[in-house]
Amino acid sequence: MARRFTGSFTQQEAIPTGAIDAAVAVLQSGRLHRYNLAPDEIGEVAQLESEFRDWQGSAYCLAVTSGGQALQIALRACDIEPGDAVLTNGFTLAPVPGAIRAVGGKAVLVEIDENLRLDLGDLERKIAASGARMLLLSHMRGHLCDMDRLMEICDAAGVTVIEDCAHTMGAQWNGKRSGNFGKIACFSTQTYKHMNSGEGGFLTTDIPDFAARATILSGSYMLYNRHGAGPEAEAFDLPRYDMPNCSARMDALRAAILRPQLAQLDANIDRWNARYQEVERVLRAYARIATIALPAQEVHVGSSIQFRLPGFSDDQCRATLASAAARGVELKWFGGKEPHGFTSSHHSWRYVAGQSLPETDRIMATLFDMRLPLSFSEADCTLIAELIGETVAEVSQ
Numbered sequence: 001m002a003r004r005f006t007g008s009f010t011q012q013e014a015i016p017t018g019a020i021d022a023a024v025a026v027l028q029s030g031r032l033h034r035y036n037l038a039p040d041e042i043g044e045v046a047q048l049e050s051e052f053r054d055w056q057g058s059a060y061c062l063a064v065t066s067g068g069q070a071l072q073i074a075l076r077a078c079d080i081e082p083g084d085a086v087l088t089n090g091f092t093l094a095p096v097p098g099a100i101r102a103v104g105g106k107a108v109l110v111e112i113d114e115n116l117r118l119d120l121g122d123l124e125r126k127i128a129a130s131g132a133r134m135l136l137l138s139h140m141r142g143h144l145c146d147m148d149r150l151m152e153i154c155d156a157a158g159v160t161v162i163e164d165c166a167h168t169m170g171a172q173w174n175g176k177r178s179g180n181f182g183k184i185a186c187f188s189t190q191t192y193k194h195m196n197s198g199e200g201g202f203l204t205t206d207i208p209d210f211a212a213r214a215t216i217l218s219g220s221y222m223l224y225n226r227h228g229a230g231p232e233a234e235a236f237d238l239p240r241y242d243m244p245n246c247s248a249r250m251d252a253l254r255a256a257i258l259r260p261q262l263a264q265l266d267a268n269i270d271r272w273n274a275r276y277q278e279v280e281r282v283l284r285a286y287a288r289i290a291t292i293a294l295p296a297q298e299v300h301v302g303s304s305i306q307f308r309l310p311g312f313s314d315d316q317c318r319a320t321l322a323s324a325a326a327r328g329v330e331l332k333w334f335g336g337k338e339p340h341g342f343t344s345s346h347h348s349w350r351y352v353a354g355q356s357l358p359e360t361d362r363i364m365a366t367l368f369d370m371r372l373p374l375s376f377s378e379a380d381c382t383l384i385a386e387l388i389g390e391t392v393a394e395v396s397q
């Protein structure tokens with residue numbers, strides 16, 4: 001019988017003991033709502049906001065209920081109007097086009113290249129053709145495009161950049177943290193991202209007006225002075241009357257779980273990258289497998305890994321999924337016609353006007369993806385990558 005991996009691709013590490021103790025203390029207090037505070041108390045959520053702001057190196061930080069809500073609030077804070085065109089990646093996860101649609105925008109999808117980054121030539125063409133004033137840039141699967149060039153293009157065209165950092169919390173381009181390039185950045189602390197509170201997210205910005213608008217949008221009522229990393233009171237003079245409440249506040253329980261995890265984040269990034277590098281090292285030895293190039297300017301966070309099988313037919317891709325699964329290796333394939341479990345194909349976003357993306361379709365047709373939870377050891381990673389190599393060799397015979 002062939003070798004088999006027996007671990008789980010969806011098993012995260014346990015929540016650290018310190019986080020469990022902090023969560024129990026919040027439960028014992030009974031004060032779970034972020035504004036349910038004693039007069040001089042700085043709550044868990046406000047403390048988390050200050051700590052994440054300092055770690056990220058932004059001026060302001062707001063904690064919210066999810067990454068998807070952060071995206072919607074960011075678009076609203078940038079004054080999106082119904083019918084406005086918003087540029088975004090042709091390959092990303094459904095919360096991104098979903099956020100654009102939910103706030104009444106029209107997604108204009110931009111092609112990606114073989115290394116899964118936004119195609120900047122196509123971006124320039126689509127800025128010109130659509131007249132869009134906003135780009136919701138998704139750093140899909142942690143792959144940053146040339147951020148210096150991207151900002152030049154967008155600044156020259158007057159396009160506001162919102163960064164979706166759901167997969168790049170901790171990543172950098174040319175020494176600058178992902179999230180500090182655009183006007184606003186959005187992060188997720190959903191279970192499969194880089195910190196785990198079940199659901200949750202952050203929005204960061206350096207612009208006081210955007211921070212104030214986002215805070216009111218999140219449902220702060222007139223309690224915005226109880227925030228940990230918000231702007232001065234004057235910034236709220238107009239937004240407090242103008243911004244609709246979207247009720248997307250983070251609660252004290254999740255914040256209590258996240259603070260100890262933030263303290264471990266840098267160490268965890270190194271652990272992810274050790275796993276990523278091991279899988280990549282083994283996969284590179286197989287001629288049929290095309291790994292994704294990581295540019296020298298990028299500090300990557302390898303919480304998942306992607307590879308392509310150029311020349312494989314749909315049937316061969318399906319056979320790869322099945323025979324990897326028989327070896328205990330859970331792969332995702334982005335070329336399937338019907339969405340299974342997740343929706344990253346623009347063909348299944350029927351709430352977005354249909355668009356022709358021949359390059360993105362060609363690349364996704366043989367694109368595979370695999371999670372790398374920290375519950376895997378480096379030896380697990382060696383075995384998993386060897387099993388993928390065996391699978392590909394078997395299918396291509």
Ligand SMILES: *Cc1c(COP(=O)(O)O)cnc(C)c1O
Pocket residue numbers: 066067068069092093095096138140141164166167187188189190199200201
């Ligand atoms: C997970 C994710 C989000 C937001 O996720 P939530 O589940 O709403 O926290 C946004 N963009 C991408 C690319 C994602 O994978």
